[in-house]
Amino acid sequence: MRILFVGDVFGSAGRRILREHLPHVISERGAELVIVNGENAAGGFGITPAIAEDLFDLGAHVLTTGNHVWDKREIIEYMQSMPEDSHQRPRRLLRPANFVAGTPGYGVYEGELPSGQAYAVIDLQGRVFMSASDDPFRTADALLQKIRATVIVVDIHAEATSEKIALGWYLDGRVTAVLGTHTHVPTADDRVLPGGTAYQTDVGMTGPYDSVIGVEKELVLQRFLTNLPGKFEAAKGDPRMAATLIECDGRTGRAISTQRLWLGE
Numbered sequence: 001m002r003i004l005f006v007g008d009v010f011g012s013a014g015r016r017i018l019r020e021h022l023p024h025v026i027s028e029r030g031a032e033l034v035i036v037n038g039e040n041a042a043g044g045f046g047i048t049p050a051i052a053e054d055l056f057d058l059g060a061h062v063l064t065t066g067n068h069v070w071d072k073r074e075i076i077e078y079m080q081s082m083p084e085d086s087h088q089r090p091r092r093l094l095r096p097a098n099f100v101a102g103t104p105g106y107g108v109y110e111g112e113l114p115s116g117q118a119y120a121v122i123d124l125q126g127r128v129f130m131s132a133s134d135d136p137f138r139t140a141d142a143l144l145q146k147i148r149a150t151v152i153v154v155d156i157h158a159e160a161t162s163e164k165i166a167l168g169w170y171l172d173g174r175v176t177a178v179l180g181t182h183t184h185v186p187t188a189d190d191r192v193l194p195g196g197t198a199y200q201t202d203v204g205m206t207g208p209y210d211s212v213i214g215v216e217k218e219l220v221l222q223r224f225l226t227n228l229p230g231k232f233e234a235a236k237g238d239p240r241m242a243a244t245l246i247e248c249d250g251r252t253g254r255a256i257s258t259q260r261l262w263l264g265e
């Protein structure tokens with residue numbers, strides 16, 4: 001089976017390029033399971049219920065997030081609107097599973113495709129150069145004890161390449177894919193590890209590349225040059241969709257191949 005994973009959708013430019021490409025990529029590439037990281041979909045900061053619904057309408061089965069998940073506060077109520085055993089859309093919008101206990105929402109989703117293929121998606125956040133969270137390695141261990149599906153995709157939302165690569169090796173042979181998000185730059189290291197886990201350090205941003213990781217470059221430059229506070233605005237120019245397609249054996253969950261996609265206007 002084929003899994004399409006779309007990296008951080010950033011602002012209106014990211015949503016527009018996603019709308020342009022996602023439907024035809026799904027049909028042309030035969031993607032059965034579609035996962036989209038939507039943490040920056042609303043103006044670069046967070047995600048709203050309406051935008052989550054739009055991403056589901058475009059073909060996403062599961063939405064992952066990261067450190068920006070709560071930037072739009074109304075998403076908390078949306079994520080809490082369904083019980084844990086629900087399969088409705090709000091239940092398929094995840095926040096990192098290793099956020100501290102008592103955090104709203106869920107960090108793992110187990111579902112079934114129309115074909116009957118079972119799958120699971122785990123959202124994790126790194127701890128290096130990021131705000132405090134529980135151990136993503138041990139959290140993954142605990143979740144894998146309970147998951148029954150063989151096809152398992154992990155979004156590791158983290159800053160440090162070393163931490164992501166370490167998690168890839170740690171989970172090699174236990175999950176179908178470990179795919180990095182958060183740094184908004186696609187890395188060329190996509191591959192299948194010896195145990196059968198597809199790995200990539202960062203899938204890249206689906207958003208405006210005439211920017212500094214999505215934000216208007218002049219505003220970021222001012223911040224670096226002066227340290228003065230200023231509002232960050234999402235850039236618009238040079239939008240691209242960054243995604244990775246994974247072919248795997250649906251029965252064993254082992255990855256067979258990976259392919260990076262980077263589509264512009």
Ligand SMILES: [Fe+2]
Pocket residue numbers: 008039040066181182183184
């Ligand atoms: Fe992001």
Ligand SMILES: [Fe+2]
Pocket residue numbers: 039066067068157181182183
């Ligand atoms: Fe992030």
